[in-house]
Amino acid sequence: MKSLVIVESPTKTKTLKKYLPKDYVIDSSMGHIRDLPASAKEIPSKYKKEDWSNLGVNVDKGFEPLYVIPASKKKVVKNLKKLLKQSDELILATDEDREGEAISWHLTELLKPDVPVKRMVFREITKEAIEQALENFRDIDMNLVNAQEARRIIDRLAGYTVSPLLWKKIAPKLSAGRVQSVAVRFLVDRERERMKFRSARYWDLKAKLHKQDDEYIFEADLTHLDGKRLASGKDFDENTGKLKKPKSVVLLDDKKASQLRDDLDQAEWKVSNVEKNRQKRNPSPAFITSTLQQEANRKLGFSAKQTMGVAQKLYENGYITYMRTDSARLSGQAINAARTAVEKEYGKEYLFDRVRNYGGGSKGAQEAHEAIRPAGSSFRKPEDAGLSGAQFRLYDMIWKRTIATQMAQAELEFTNVTIEAKANGKTAEFRTSGKEIIFPGFFRAYVEGSDDPEAALENQENYLPGMSEGEEVIEDGVEPISHETKPPARFTEASLVKELEKQGIGRPSTYATIISTIQDRGYVEADGKTLIPTFTAFAVTELLEKNLEDLVDSDFTSDMENKLDKIAQGELDIETYLSSYFNGEEGLKAKVEKQEEKIDPQEAKHLHLPLQDLDDIQVFVGRFGPYIKKQVNGEELTTSIPVSWKPSDLTAEKLEELIKTEEEGPKSIGDHPESGEPIFVLNGRYGPYVQVGEVTEDNKKPKRASLLKGMSPEDVDLELALKLLELPRSLGNHPDTGKEIKAGVGRYGPFVVHDGTFASLKRSDNVLDIELDRAVELLSEKKKKSNRKSAAIKELGEHPEDGKKVRVMDGRYGPYIKHGKKNYSLSDDVDPEAVTMEDAIKLITEKAK
């Protein structure tokens, strides 16, 4: 008897093969094999005329979905059909969650088996688990399949009815969805808080102290003055920068702080209180997808996408368990392996006396897989695993975190000491605290990273000499310290994934793509690790908040999950649910239709940013990017916001300035000494530039030149403008060859050129006043390189996505990155020695676009 077993992932087929009888044929579906049509070209022609064809769901007839096989899956289906013909039995072993159940159902629908069909489920691939699964087949759970279908249809209806509204009202190709719109709103909301934020400055004192019989100097901070608490960051209102309760705290400014320091000059310093307390710490749960992405981002600087690429490789090569999971649960096998490793590596005293297992993952977790951990029944030590580069670093982190779960608690002792300084009738209270690690426990293996640098200090020791109440200490100087309150930090990929997961939005398989999607749609730009929402993000979020609140509310997903649970329990009918969402007066369809009439496109493009004193300047997003508008003397003036500006860069002052240049018209800063034409400083889409003469009707383009980086329009005088317009300019002739050397600004920045050889200027050079000697120097540096053959500067390791080698090379035309056989030059302002794998990957993906 031949059985065909279908799983979701090809890697699983390999491991599963070991535990299944020899005559079982195992193959994979590669995820879903059928779906609603993704685009117009996937809609079968016989449905194209239908009103609902674009949705792929017959909303007029019971929300019947139209399923198609995407081109990429045709081969898979054909192959599975062939294999099934040769089999006597079909065993569906897709994942044990909502999506997995649906995949099994789609497989039966497509393969139409005329042999017996069995559903097999297991949560770990071990001999016992598989043997048990083989004896406990069940049927496909149609309620669960219905729940998945409802989820799929809801997402489609929401996404494909609201997105077109955005095309009509704001800009084509925009998108909205249950997940992405909430993610974008998180970013926009945080940015609004930052824009409203008003910083405050306050001062305190830091005292250097030592014991009478001990030279060790420690520091203590002023916390109270004459019994009243000193103001610190949390006492200030974020939106005003003023104290929330001015009467209950003491606020020191620069002068008062210095005065107090002088007053304390003759003070007596005495320990007034010593408190000790011990605390125990438990290790974090084993990794799930979201926490792995966060830690790799914090500790290794990987993006979510990179992390998943590296993890995929580790998984395929049998180093780790499945990397897309929402459960922190460790199997019995894993716990044993971890405990064995702890004992071997750290000794028995580091082993936790009980088994520690963190069941239950996040909100809405489906727990089809266990935690991400080293594969197998005994863990390979990272150093002995034969890994390098990114794979080694990620595996090492996973190994340590897993081991740590079975390690003893860490024990810490905190000592808080209060010291009083009395002088001139004033009592100043200083505090200091020490931290001692009594027993490191799991700290030996693993300490969780943090987005907050202050919290990262948590696990460091902080020595403090022993002191007792009443003891006198000696002052070694007191210094006023100024502090500034900071706005809430922008999201990073790590903190966004954390927030999404906390709200139960998105799934392990989608966190990385959510971030890509919102970037691709132009809602977000990454600046290093931070994610910054664009003007478009503000416009879209505003429109949704005002008109379709559900879609930007994270409660929508939790509400949907509750309904899906009911469907999965057989307590709610799928059509009833979908109809209540889509039809009726309060349904999505009617709402969108109503908004389509109601919303004025011009008003939808009008941003309401939390800016103060805007004085009727209005901000819009338009076809050519963001622009501003103001009525001046009955006339409507508009002008572009330069492309490099972010929403949070806007201030009333800067916008006034833009309007002013527009209002005054092109303002001449003088006439060209030769032609006599006026020279203007103008503001264009790419920022400020200078122009000679007016634009005439006859299509002739006037001479123009952009301002250089860091130049401000009001600083441009005639002399500077002429210099800019002169580029490329001649520097004279090369002393050796007699040929001319020119300086100019090109696509890759300022350069000098001689006899067809270009050399980029360094950051410290200025193209406007660079002299011949310096140009010769730059060119000869370049020449030295050109006489050499390319040489490797640094090996970076393997690219996480394709495993090809990445290295930094020094070539004839300057340093470049070599990725497989492709080369990418580095710009001159980066230090080739300091290039990291992360930089290289960024460059490669950018250039590949």
Next chain:
DNA sequence: CAGTGAGCGAGCTTCCGCTTGACTT
């Protein structure tokens, strides 16, 4: 490159969740 912020109009854009493709140097 760069100034504008409108409109002709066929056919298209868009969602979320599963999973990894590989024609040749």
